[in-house]
Amino acid sequence: MVENRPLLTFLTHLILILGVLVVAFPVYVAFIASTHEPGEFVRGVMPLLPGDNFWATYSQMLGDGWQVAGAPPVWLMLGNSTIMALTIAIGKVAISILSAFAIVYFRFRFRLLAFWIIFITLMLPVEVRIIPTYAVVADLGMLNSYAGLTLPLIASATATFLFRQFFMTVPEELMEASRVDGAGPMKFFKDILLPVSITNIAALFVIMFIYGWVQYLWPLLVTTDEDFYTIVLGIKRLMASSDRVPAWNLVMATVTLAMVPPVLVVLLMQKLFVKGLTETEK
Amino acid sequence: MQTKRSTYQNRWLPYLLLAPQLAITLVFFIWPASQAVKSSFERTDAFGFNTSFVGLANYARVLADPSYLNALGRTAIFAISVTALSMSLALLLAVCVNRVLKSARFYTTLLVWPYAVAPVVAGVLWWFLFNPTIGLLPHILDWFGIHWNHRVSGTQAMILITIAAAWKQISYNFLFFLAGLQSVPHSLIEAAAIDGATPFKRFWTIVFPLLSPTTFFLMIININYVMFDTFGVIDATTAGGPGQATMTLVYKVYTDGVAGLNIGSSSAQSVILMAIVILLTFIQFRYVERRVNY
Amino acid sequence: MASITLEGLKKTYAGNVQAVKGIDLAIEDGEFVVLVGPSGCGKSTLLRMVAGLETISEGTLKIGERVVNGLEPADRDIAMVFQNYALYPHMTVYNNLAYGLKNRGFKKPEIEARVRNAAKMLEIEEFLIRKPRQLSGGQRQRVAMGRALVREPAAFLFDEPLSNLDAKLRVQMRVEIRKLQRRLKTTSLYVTHDQLEAMTLGDRLVVLNAGQIEQVGTPMEIYARPASMFVASFIGSPSMNMVPLAYLKTQGQSTLLDDLPPDTDTVGIRPDDLRLTPPEAIHLTVEATLELYEAAGAESHLYVQLIGSKQPTVIRVSGQPPVKEGETLRFYVTRQALHPFDSASGKRTD
Numbered sequence: 001m002v003e004n005r006p007l008l009t010f011l012t013h014l015i016l017i018l019g020v021l022v023v024a025f026p027v028y029v030a031f032i033a034s035t036h037e038p039g040e041f042v043r044g045v046m047p048l049l050p051g052d053n054f055w056a057t058y059s060q061m062l063g064d065g066w067q068v069a070g071a072p073p074v075w076l077m078l079g080n081s082t083i084m085a086l087t088i089a090i091g092k093v094a095i096s097i098l099s100a101f102a103i104v105y106f107r108f109r110f111r112l113l114a115f116w117i118i119f120i121t122l123m124l125p126v127e128v129r130i131i132p133t134y135a136v137v138a139d140l141g142m143l144n145s146y147a148g149l150t151l152p153l154i155a156s157a158t159a160t161f162l163f164r165q166f167f168m169t170v171p172e173e174l175m176e177a178s179r180v181d182g183a184g185p186m187k188f189f190k191d192i193l194l195p196v197s198i199t200n201i202a203a204l205f206v207i208m209f210i211y212g213w214v215q216y217l218w219p220l221l222v223t224t225d226e227d228f229y230t231i232v233l234g235i236k237r238l239m240a241s242s243d244r245v246p247a248w249n250l251v252m253a254t255v256t257l258a259m260v261p262p263v264l265v266v267l268l269m270q271k272l273f274v275k276g277l278t279e280t281e282k
Numbered sequence: 283m284q285t286k287r288s289t290y291q292n293r294w295l296p297y298l299l300l301a302p303q304l305a306i307t308l309v310f311f312i313w314p315a316s317q318a319v320k321s322s323f324e325r326t327d328a329f330g331f332n333t334s335f336v337g338l339a340n341y342a343r344v345l346a347d348p349s350y351l352n353a354l355g356r357t358a359i360f361a362i363s364v365t366a367l368s369m370s371l372a373l374l375l376a377v378c379v380n381r382v383l384k385s386a387r388f389y390t391t392l393l394v395w396p397y398a399v400a401p402v403v404a405g406v407l408w409w410f411l412f413n414p415t416i417g418l419l420p421h422i423l424d425w426f427g428i429h430w431n432h433r434v435s436g437t438q439a440m441i442l443i444t445i446a447a448a449w450k451q452i453s454y455n456f457l458f459f460l461a462g463l464q465s466v467p468h469s470l471i472e473a474a475a476i477d478g479a480t481p482f483k484r485f486w487t488i489v490f491p492l493l494s495p496t497t498f499f500l501m502i503i504n505i506n507y508v509m510f511d512t513f514g515v516i517d518a519t520t521a522g523g524p525g526q527a528t529m530t531l532v533y534k535v536y537t538d539g540v541a542g543l544n545i546g547s548s549s550a551q552s553v554i555l556m557a558i559v560i561l562l563t564f565i566q567f568r569y570v571e572r573r574v575n576y
Numbered sequence: 577m578a579s580i581t582l583e584g585l586k587k588t589y590a591g592n593v594q595a596v597k598g599i600d601l602a603i604e605d606g607e608f609v610v611l612v613g614p615s616g617c618g619k620s621t622l623l624r625m626v627a628g629l630e631t632i633s634e635g636t637l638k639i640g641e642r643v644v645n646g647l648e649p650a651d652r653d654i655a656m657v658f659q660n661y662a663l664y665p666h667m668t669v670y671n672n673l674a675y676g677l678k679n680r681g682f683k684k685p686e687i688e689a690r691v692r693n694a695a696k697m698l699e700i701e702e703f704l705i706r707k708p709r710q711l712s713g714g715q716r717q718r719v720a721m722g723r724a725l726v727r728e729p730a731a732f733l734f735d736e737p738l739s740n741l742d743a744k745l746r747v748q749m750r751v752e753i754r755k756l757q758r759r760l761k762t763t764s765l766y767v768t769h770d771q772l773e774a775m776t777l778g779d780r781l782v783v784l785n786a787g788q789i790e791q792v793g794t795p796m797e798i799y800a801r802p803a804s805m806f807v808a809s810f811i812g813s814p815s816m817n818m819v820p821l822a823y824l825k826t827q828g829q830s831t832l833l834d835d836l837p838p839d840t841d842t843v844g845i846r847p848d849d850l851r852l853t854p855p856e857a858i859h860l861t862v863e864a865t866l867e868l869y870e871a872a873g874a875e876s877h878l879y880v881q882l883i884g885s886k887q888p889t890v891i892r893v894s895g896q897p898p899v900k901e902g903e904t905l906r907f908y909v910t911r912q913a914l915h916p917f918d919s920a921s922g923k924r925t926d
Binding site for chain 2: 005008009012013015016019020023024025026027029030033041045046048094095096098099101102103104105106107108110111114117118120121122123124125127128129130131132133134135136137151152154155160167168172175176179184185186210213214215216217220221232235236239248251252255258259262263265266267270273274277278
Binding site for chain 3: 171173174176177178179180181182183187191192195196198
């Protein structure tokens with residue numbers, strides 16, 4: 001800092017601590033709720049200190065789920081979410097890096113057309129083409145399947161553009177040197193381009209994993225079979241019945257479990273996450 | 283559009299490399315979108331036997347429908363409130379983090395994680411806090427004589443979804459503001475300090491104007507987020523209610539199309555939404571291009 | 577090892593921009609030829625056409641007896657050293673050197689032997705297990721050379737390999753490249769914009785301007801008898817002074833200039849050919865005002881203005897002569913030191 005102003009520094013920390021608390025407060029309350037018995041929520045104010053029902057709640061949700069509400073065990077939904085998020089992240093990275101490679105390192109007839117077709121996907125989020133996309137997936141017989149859950153979300157203009165942008169900054173001479181060294185296009189891709197892109201791949205993977213994990217509308221449309229519920233979707237189903245049976249501890253345990261994997265990913269890979277986020281959106 | 287200085291001469295390989303992306307794009311994006319456009323000009327009878335071309339009738343009906351206009355207005359209010367709330371809090375936090383050099387990383391870690399929380403979950407968390415029966419916040423508001431029940435009050439329902447949607451977006455805005463602040467040249471701030479400007483004055487006259495590209499970019503991104511990514515927040519909390527008070531455009535496409543099965547109207551609504559996205563994308567890219575030149 | 581023959585090579589880009597406008601050149605087996613010219617003269621494009629990194633629009637390119645126009649770079653039996661070295665950042669130095677050999681299906685012991693040998697020659701043995709980012713600029717340069725060396729190709733192509741180095745290293749590497757090439761006797765084509773580098777390295781120089789050859793010859797041939805005003809001012813530092821013939825004729829000794837060819841209207845004089853003391857040989861005299869005195873150790877540069885002319889002129893003398901800025905000085909130049917040019921065509925007239 002330019003100069004030392006103790007009061008201002010104190011104020012800064014105060015604002016930050018308040019900010020951190022406000023941001024964390026809803027999650028704290030949810031976690032606290034998950035450690036109490038269902039009876040605590042019938043009247044009065046929600047508890048603000050931990051209860052002693054932690055093990056019971058979490059083992060019930062992870063084990064049997066909550067059959068009355070029609071929710072499968074949480075581990076199954078966590079599994080589905082993991083499969084969905086991983087498939088989407090890997091799929092997006094894979095097809096985008098291949099497309100960007102084609103667009104940057106080759107000159108061919110329909111190059112510009114291909115670029116525009118990919119570009120258009122930016123303007124067609126799933127929310128604006130819900131019904132016809134659902135119809136296509138239904139016609140292909142992909143309702144209630146992992147393919148139906150993931151394939152329509154795998155195309156990615158932003159990821160393609162990110163890789164394109166990155167490839168443009170890779171020195172021309174690397175490709176030329178590899179050509180002189182006798183490497184063809186795919187050998188160059190595998191031996192040189194993939195290794196030098198590894199940080200970008202990882203950063204994008206983190207962002208896309210979270211993107212896949214938090215999906216809600218699409219799973220809501222294409223999965224009616226409980227075996228394919230993702231955890232995010234499962235929460236909504238639990239909520240629907242908790243108006244009648246206020247088992248808030250169970251709902252909030254599920255909410256907590258639904259947050260743990262993606263939040264851990266963000267926290268453990270903060271550097272990659274920030275890089276991925278600030279670069280994909282540009 | 284640029285390629286590398288030297289390129290491979292392969293005839294079929296580029297098409298093969300593009301095939302997966304293009305196949306998915308065509309099957310799940312272009313084709314459905316064209317279907318939406320097509321059916322926005324058609325009407326299907328109640329039994330689904332006859333489909334007839336009706337021109338702009340669906341659009342005329344949608345645009346004359348008070349409930350659609352209501353949704354349009356609600357979406358605008360929602361978008362403006364979320365963007366303003368979340369961006370101003372994020373800017374405040376980013377400025378603070380940018381001031382504390384030593385603990386910047388620590389605070390950043392504690393502020394970024396809500397990005398990973400699903401919108402539905404964000405909705406559930408705040409819905410729980412605002413629960414009229416046992417929620418903590420209605421209890422506190424009661425001391426001030428405010429009776430909270432978002433199941434009855436449309437305004438309160440709107441406040442609820444605004445807070446939930448803004449809460450989730452703070453981390454995103456925060457990161458971009460922080461990146462913007464960190465790229466402000468230190469020499470400029472030092473020069474202003476030598477010129478005798480106080481920290482507050484320095485911020486408003488030097489730093490904030492330099493942040494304007496980031497601010498503008500975030501405004502577009504936030505509007506986009508509020509319009510399309512808040513479906514989960516609404517579905518988890520108010521489901522558009524009470525009495526359509528929190529009905530956004532996207533939520534209406536969903537309720538009319540999926541629940542109401544009114545394909546013609548829902549398609550026309552989808553096409554209008556597409557036009558809005560195209561407009562937003564256009565603004566964003568024009569602006570990004572300008573930023574590159576600057 | 578092989579000769580390289582360029583016959584009518586042209587490069588035309590989309591929109592009819594001609595970067596290379598018909599180059600004929602025969603490089604003999606084992607020769608070190610330097611392509612030199614200002615940026616944008618087409619020298620790099622020409623080199624890249626020889627490498628196979630740019631397509632050839634017109635003309636024939638032969639390496640040895642083989643026409644290689646349509647061949648991939650890898651099939652032309654050449655190796656290239658790039659300006660920014662183009663080392664694979666994720667591979668160790670060893671693997672950087674070995675990559676081309678592996679792609680060509682060499683056996684492990686052979687690769688090992690060649691890499692060790694090249695590393696020894698370039699004194700980079702201790703860096704073999706390092707990554708390029710752990711090396712200094714000069715060390716990276718050596719690795720880039722090593723990558724070319726291990727291949728034992730028919731020809732080396734160098735694309736401004738020294739321009740990313742600092743001045744001192746540049747001189748050192750220049751000497752090493754020359755020694756190495758003498759020892760290996762591999763045909764080499766070297767691109768640079770630095771005339772001093774070109775003069776000191778090449779068996780022959782090819783001076784390029786605007787996609788065409790201005791002059792081909794040994795460094796001394798070109799220095800002694802530049803074929804055009806462009807070459808005259810490009811080769812040699814400080815640049816050759818160009819004095820209008822009409823001005824010299826007003827200086828009294830016009831009879832001396834009578835035998836210059838008829839088209840001559842400009843006379844070139846190298847900065848070191850203007851002397852402060854009258855030579856024995858028959859000579860001209862000019863008077864000039866000293867505007868700036870630049871002492872550079874073993875030599876000094878005198879920036880002067882010829883009396884009665886606006887022509888700025890540079891003179892190089894050895895040591896530090898006792899003259900002062902503002903003084904009017906007398907300079908002598910022999911008849912043999914004059915280079916006659918026709919400014920309309922830019923060509924030498926004698």
